[in-house]
Amino acid sequence: MNIIYFGNVVWSSLWKRSQTISYHLQTSESIEKIFYLNTPVYITGLISRNIVEFKGISNKYAWKSVFPVNVSSKLATLTPLLFNRRNSFLRLNNLISECYGRYLVRKQKGKDLWLWIADFSPSRYVMYKKLIPIAKRIIIDMPDDILGFATNDPNYVSVSDFFRYCVARADIVLCANEHIYDKYNDNSGKFYVLNNGVDFSVIDKYRKTDNDLFSALKIKHPVVGYMGVIGLHRIDLNLVERLLKTYKEFSFVFLGMDDHHFLPPLQKKYPNCYYIPAVPYEKMIDSVAHFDAAIIPHQSNEHTKGNNLLKAYIYLALKVPIVSTSVSELDKIGDVIDIADNTKDFCDLVGAAIKQPNLLKLDKGYELARMNSWSSRMESLYSILGMKKAS
Numbered sequence: 001m002n003i004i005y006f007g008n009v010v011w012s013s014l015w016k017r018s019q020t021i022s023y024h025l026q027t028s029e030s031i032e033k034i035f036y037l038n039t040p041v042y043i044t045g046l047i048s049r050n051i052v053e054f055k056g057i058s059n060k061y062a063w064k065s066v067f068p069v070n071v072s073s074k075l076a077t078l079t080p081l082l083f084n085r086r087n088s089f090l091r092l093n094n095l096i097s098e099c100y101g102r103y104l105v106r107k108q109k110g111k112d113l114w115l116w117i118a119d120f121s122p123s124r125y126v127m128y129k130k131l132i133p134i135a136k137r138i139i140i141d142m143p144d145d146i147l148g149f150a151t152n153d154p155n156y157v158s159v160s161d162f163f164r165y166c167v168a169r170a171d172i173v174l175c176a177n178e179h180i181y182d183k184y185n186d187n188s189g190k191f192y193v194l195n196n197g198v199d200f201s202v203i204d205k206y207r208k209t210d211n212d213l214f215s216a217l218k219i220k221h222p223v224v225g226y227m228g229v230i231g232l233h234r235i236d237l238n239l240v241e242r243l244l245k246t247y248k249e250f251s252f253v254f255l256g257m258d259d260h261h262f263l264p265p266l267q268k269k270y271p272n273c274y275y276i277p278a279v280p281y282e283k284m285i286d287s288v289a290h291f292d293a294a295i296i297p298h299q300s301n302e303h304t305k306g307n308n309l310l311k312a313y314i315y316l317a318l319k320v321p322i323v324s325t326s327v328s329e330l331d332k333i334g335d336v337i338d339i340a341d342n343t344k345d346f347c348d349l350v351g352a353a354i355k356q357p358n359l360l361k362l363d364k365g366y367e368l369a370r371m372n373s374w375s376s377r378m379e380s381l382y383s384i385l386g387m388k389k390a391s
Helices: 017-025 043-048 059-064 087-107 122-134 159-168 178-184 200-206 237-246 263-269 281-288 310-317 343-355 359-371 374-385
Strands: 002-006 033-037 075-078 113-117 137-142 172-175 191-193 223-230 251-258 273-277 293-296 322-325 338-340
Touching: 002 017, 002 122, 017 033, 017 137, 017 374, 087 122, 113 122, 122 159, 137 159, 172 178, 172 374, 178 191, 200 310, 223 281, 223 310, 237 251, 237 263, 237 343, 251 263, 251 281, 263 273, 281 310, 293 310, 293 343, 310 322, 310 359, 322 343, 338 343
Parallel strands: 002 033, 002 113, 033 075, 113 137, 137 172, 172 191, 223 251, 223 293, 251 273, 293 322, 322 338
Antiparallel strands: none
């Protein structure tokens, strides 16, 4: 059996749900090969390097990734290479996508195919139309509330229609949290909750080495950090600015992808604001382990309600104190993290986390992270799929 896995992020530095699930799935005896399809890149963007997915990644890797790259003997990645993201090139992009679709269909000849969809970008539509008819099983994974922040493009099939087209043909729909499940469940029996978890095989290998990235970059401790995608639909910019003003003696480090480019103005205004683009996964774990405190300064909106924050479990696994706004079902773990009711409360809790971390709370948080590992999540996933687990 083969799986074609359409991930919602590129297989590179910042591992998220899609990479973790596909990496674990390859260990199953039932699976012969997994093809992980990265989000598309564009020739013009790749030449100019003006593409957010590949920031912090070498030119050599960026170009190499448009051809199949073997991650292991059973897992390969491929990045569809389109021409230009402008709407005027839609017809050309669709023609190229048609060729990719035919190529993938030929690769699956004589094989049982499972189609795994975690990305609903309209640029995928043509390939999905080719693959859905030949797929023995279709699994939809919703790492976020897909329609919570989707915007429609009149020149594409709308994200909403595209999403519903895929869900109607799916055999299984995985929801990252209960909010998504409650919002989209149609009582067909194919919807399931699969929360995020922590990959302790990576955590245990790389946590708290002597390789302090911040010292190498001359970033002074105490370090208050944030890891992940830095987007305006997610981050409360006013709260971040208040923190920068309040604690000028703290270094605030944002590690990940700044997909709306709002950090450079803050860096110019506040010398204690630092941005580190996505780094290799093992270095990211090592860097987060050197946070003196971690923040989750998220807005409360339809998008963040659909998040099941992997970063919170990683912080807990690394015993980093956490201060968060009340979002993304984090109230459920409120006994091991600090949840702020307002901006002043958030700032006060950050100061307390730095000056006097609660060691008992950190130990409890670590045990909670252990209970929410990807190993336990995969047990649930194998049960949902009716698959043999890895030996």
